[in-house]
Amino acid sequence: MQILLTVDNITINVCLGLTFVIYFALLSAFFWLNVMCFDIWWTFSGKRGLSLERWSMRARFCAYAAYAFGFPTGLTVLLAALEFSGRSKLIYLYGPIVILCIANMLFTVMGINWILEVVSALYPQANNVWRFVDAYNVMIGFFIFVQ
Incomplete structure (x- = not known):
């Protein structure tokens, strides 16, 4: 998105x-991360016999998809409503991300890198430190793949 801002022929409507x-x-990516964390917790927590386990895999996936796409849809509609109201991006971008990352704290590998990303957005003056954190954030998928 930042690269597109340097292009001279992009219109405001395309940008928006x-x-x-x-x-x-x-x-959606963060909500799916939350779904994965919940499903991993559910699988290994020993909560057998509860109602979620009786659902078929398809029904569980449909419930997960409704959650992981439904909330982002609602928040995107809210973003569209707030776009011209002058509210801070902390409310509608980093707010939901922080809530989801806190919910994912049982799974440090999945959450800590994004919590650092939110902290780096709050304190951009520590530029040299955040370059390392951002590099880690970009490479975490590679590290998980290699393991």
């Missing part, structure tokens, strides 16, 4: 549309 798409995609 891409903002909504990127916002939805980013939040």
Whole structure:
């Protein structure tokens, strides 16, 4: 998105549309991360015999998808409503991300890198420190793949 801002021929409507798409995609990724953390916790927690276990895999996936796409859809609609109200991005971007990361804290590998990303957005003056953190954030998928 930052690269597109340097292009001279992008219109404000294209930029605004891409903002909504990127916002939805980013939040969907975090909500799916939350779904994975919950499912891992549910699988290994010993909570056998409760109602979720009786659901078929398809029904459970549909419930997860409704959660992981439904909330980002609602938040994207809220973003569209708040876009011109002058509210801070902390309310509608980093707010839901922080809540989801705190919920994911049982799974440090999945959550700590994004918590550091939110902290880096709050304190951008520590530029040299955040370059290392951002590099770690970009490479975490590679590290998990290699393991």
